[in-house]
Structure formats: C-alpha cells, structure tokens
Amino acid sequence: QKEVEQNSGPLSVPEGAIASLNCTYSDRGSQSFFWYRQYSGKSPELIMFIYSNGDKEDGRFTAQLNKASQYVSLLIRDSQPSDSATYLCAVKPSEGNKLVFGAGTILRVKS
Amino acid sequence: DVKVTQSSRYLVKRTGEKVFLECVQDMDHENMFWYRQDPGLGLRLIYFSYDVKMKEKGDIPEGYSVSREKKERFSLILESASTNQTSMYLCATINRRTSTDTQYFGPGTRLTVL
Numbered sequence: 001q002k003e004v005e006q007n008s009g010p011l012s013v014p015e016g017a018i019a020s021l022n023c024t025y026s027d028r029g030s031q032s033f034f035w036y037r038q039y040s041g042k043s044p045e046l047i048m049f050i051y052s053n054g055d056k057e058d059g060r061f062t063a064q065l066n067k068a069s070q071y072v073s074l075l076i077r078d079s080q081p082s083d084s085a086t087y088l089c090a091v092k093p094s095e096g097n098k099l100v101f102g103a104g105t106i107l108r109v110k111s
Numbered sequence: 112d113v114k115v116t117q118s119s120r121y122l123v124k125r126t127g128e129k130v131f132l133e134c135v136q137d138m139d140h141e142n143m144f145w146y147r148q149d150p151g152l153g154l155r156l157i158y159f160s161y162d163v164k165m166k167e168k169g170d171i172p173e174g175y176s177v178s179r180e181k182k183e184r185f186s187l188i189l190e191s192a193s194t195n196q197t198s199m200y201l202c203a204t205i206n207r208r209t210s211t212d213t214q215y216f217g218p219g220t221r222l223t224v225l
Contacts, residue, residue, distance in 0.1 A: 008151070034212075042219070043216040043219045045216070049213060092212050097159075097161070097205075101154040102153060103151060103152060103153035
C-alpha cells in the first residue's frame with residue numbers, strides 16, 4: 001500500500017511568519033511530488049511540483065525534496081491570512097499513472 | 112488555461128436513485144479521474160480513464176461505474192445511491208503529452224444522499 005502521510009494540523013502561524021508543511025511517503029521509487037492548496041468548499045489548485053532533490057522556489061513558496069529520507073516539504077514565507085487553507089501533498093509512485101494524495105494539513109495564518 | 116467543468120455544484124438525491132455526475136474538459140487530455148473527498152480521509156480515487164472507452168478501477172470503485180464515450184467527457188454513475196455515498200466528488204484531468212503529471216481539478220460536486 002503506497003502511502004502519503006501529513007500532519008492534519010491545524011498548523012497556526014502569525015502573519016508574516018514562515019509556515020512549514022511536511023509530507024512523508026512510503027514508495028521509495030516515487031518520481032514526482034506536488035503541493036495543492038484547497039480552500040474550504042473549493043477544489044484543489046496546484047501550487048508547485050518538484051522532481052529533483054533539493055529546493056525549488058516560486059515566489060513566497062519553496063518546495064524541498066529529500067528522496068533519501070522520503071519527505072517533501074512546503075515552506076511559505078511571509079505568510080498571509082489568505083494562505084489559510086488545507087494543503088495537500090500528492091506523490092506519483094514508481095508504477096502506474098495515478099497520484100496518491102495525503103489527507104492534507106490545515107494551515108491557519110492569524111493576523 | 113485548462114478548463115474542467117462538472118455538471119452540478121450541489122446535488123441532493125434519495126437512497127436508491129441512479130445518479131449521474133458529468134465532467135467535461137476542453138484541453139484534449141487523455142487521462143481523466145474521479146475522486147471523492149471526505150473529512151479526514153483525503154482524496155480517494157474511484158475510477159480513472161486513459162482514453163475513450165478505457166477505464167480502470169481506482170481504490171474505492173464499489174458502488175460506482177463510469178463511462179467515457181467521448182474524449183472530453185467522463186461520467187461517474189451511482190447505480191443505486193446510498194447515504195454513505197454522500198461526499199464531495201472531484202473530477203481531474205492530466206495531459207500525458209507534457210512532461211509533467213499535474214492534475215487539474217474541476218470545481219467539485221457536493222452530493223447529498225437522503
């Protein structure tokens with residue numbers, strides 16, 4: 001059973017702080033990793049994807065991948081109240097064309 | 112921009128009714144997916160399709176069937192709705208001709224079965 005684990009939260013951070021969201025996965029051969037943001041009552045929207053070990057930055061967002069330790073994280077700098085949402089980690093396993101999603105972490109940014 | 116639409120945002124049905132949820136995408140994508148999302152359980156894959164008339168079971172196919180007669184349309188069918196199928200249903204699509212596996216989601220259908 002290929003699994004993706006996330007802390008459900010809620011993770012509370014003050015406005016302007018760095019929010020750190022973590023995700024671990026069980027399939028060592030996983031190839032692609034995605035972070036989605038989902039506002040309450042809305043569908044998930046892609047924030048970032050990452051394929052290679054290391055960091056990938058896009059504006060206030062940085063995805064970090066460590067394949068040896070089988071974790072991927074998302075850092076949100078200068079957190080804003082509008083970042084308050086559920087963040088879903090998704091992993092493409094070594095076999096098949098499906099994505100495996102974590103259950104999501106609730107982030108609350110307090111002004 | 113990729114556009115994925117779903118036939119209804121909210122739907123209320125009675126136990127035993129046959130329910131059709133439709134998903135349409137306008138980007139000629141090959142792969143389409145149906146998920147349900149429940150609190151604490153995350154997204155669970157029901158069925159997916161690689162191409163017209165092709166379908167494969169996901170993790171929780173019981174009680175559901177699908178139809179893909181045209182490339183742009185992927186339908187989810189609840190043959191006899193039950194209360195435990197009350198959920199948010201999400202359709203997604205992937206363009207396999209690009210190097211990414213990014214899934215694009217429709218707006219979702221919140222189904223309530225009474």
